[in-house]
Amino acid sequence: MIETIELTKAYGKVRAVDELSFTALPGRVTGFLGLNGSGKTTTLRMLLGLTRPTGGAALIDGRPFTGLKRPLRAVGAVLEQGISHPGQSGRAHLVTQAMSAGASRARVDLLLDQVGLTDAADQRTGDYSLGMRQRLAVATALLGEPPVLILDEPANGLDPSGVAWLRELLRSYAHAGGTVLISSHLLAELAQLIDDVVIIANGRLRHEGPLAGLYGMTTGRVLMRGRDPGRLRDALRRAGAEVAGDETLEIDGLSAAEAGEVAFAAGVPVHELLTDTPNLEQIFLELAGT
Numbered sequence: 001m002i003e004t005i006e007l008t009k010a011y012g013k014v015r016a017v018d019e020l021s022f023t024a025l026p027g028r029v030t031g032f033l034g035l036n037g038s039g040k041t042t043t044l045r046m047l048l049g050l051t052r053p054t055g056g057a058a059l060i061d062g063r064p065f066t067g068l069k070r071p072l073r074a075v076g077a078v079l080e081q082g083i084s085h086p087g088q089s090g091r092a093h094l095v096t097q098a099m100s101a102g103a104s105r106a107r108v109d110l111l112l113d114q115v116g117l118t119d120a121a122d123q124r125t126g127d128y129s130l131g132m133r134q135r136l137a138v139a140t141a142l143l144g145e146p147p148v149l150i151l152d153e154p155a156n157g158l159d160p161s162g163v164a165w166l167r168e169l170l171r172s173y174a175h176a177g178g179t180v181l182i183s184s185h186l187l188a189e190l191a192q193l194i195d196d197v198v199i200i201a202n203g204r205l206r207h208e209g210p211l212a213g214l215y216g217m218t219t220g221r222v223l224m225r226g227r228d229p230g231r232l233r234d235a236l237r238r239a240g241a242e243v244a245g246d247e248t249l250e251i252d253g254l255s256a257a258e259a260g261e262v263a264f265a266a267g268v269p270v271h272e273l274l275t276d277t278p279n280l281e282q283i284f285l286e287l288a289g290t
């Protein structure tokens with residue numbers, strides 16, 4: 001489990017992270033979302049003991065990173081690319097890292113297979129694509145079989161097949177009881193990967209809960225086209241709706257069913273009636289906007 005309690009980091013007068021409290025649960029993939037500069041990387045660095053908090057706590061399984069007995073076995077992290085020496089092969093990089101994580105050669109081979117790098121294992125990492133470097137970074141994070149995984153913008157650089165691969169990997173990792181915290185500044189990029197969301201803005205918590213719950217947070221606008229827009233508009237306004245638009249009427253304050261009933265009562269044939277549900281990215285921008 002990952003937990004922050006009133007976590008704060010101030011740089012002079014700037015509060016990069018401001019009394020931030022949230023939880024990422026075992027068995028779930030949690031998306032950590034915010035616009036650029038909202039404090040995501042600073043939070044992840046505090047969880048990983050790389051930045052010291054000004055106040056509050058950043059806990060991995062109940063302890064600050066610095067209090068973990070075997071940190072590489074407690075948490076795996078993908079923070080930035082370029083972790084490997086460009087002249088080293090992917091396999092050599094993993095073998096070197098396996099020593100500090102206490103992992104075996106067999107685990108290196110297993111992970112190369114799991115991240116789809118077996119065929120490229122003996123190529124120089126300097127020749128790897130961005131997506132291949134991301135795969136190698138994920139394999140490195142998993143070496144010590146940690147129960148907690150922290151990934152900073154890992155979908156960045158992955159093509160659709162890479163995203164599908166990451167989804168499967170994170171699903172089975174969480175299914176086996178792992179805790180995953182994965183950051184991005186785009187909800188759409190993570191929507192296929194995550195169960196829960198934590199949304200921050202200006203270092204503060206804006207929203208925390210299941211991804212599915214986001215859809216219920218905004219009501220869709222009703223759109224209607226009919227034979228006589230002028231009469232329709234008047235009837236809808238009399239029924240208490242706010243109405244904009246000329247041919248296609250944009251209706252706030254009534255459901256599609258209610259608007260349809262109003263049109264029927266007014267005797268105006270309806271040609272088209274639908275609820276325009278905001279997409280995930282619009283919902284995210286509404287929540288994460290400053």
Ligand SMILES: Nc1ncnc2c1ncn2[C@@H]1O[C@H](COP(=O)(O)OP(=O)(O)OP(=O)(O)O)[C@@H](O)[C@H]1O
Pocket residue numbers: 011014015016034035036037038039040041042043185
């Ligand atoms: N070492 C530092 N010194 C001063 N200010 C910093 C430092 N690190 C981060 N900040 C500031 O803290 C705020 C949050 O930055 P942070 O990198 O955590 O955001 P982010 O959400 O990860 O952004 P991005 O999506 O662009 O990576 C920004 O205003 C940034 O300028």
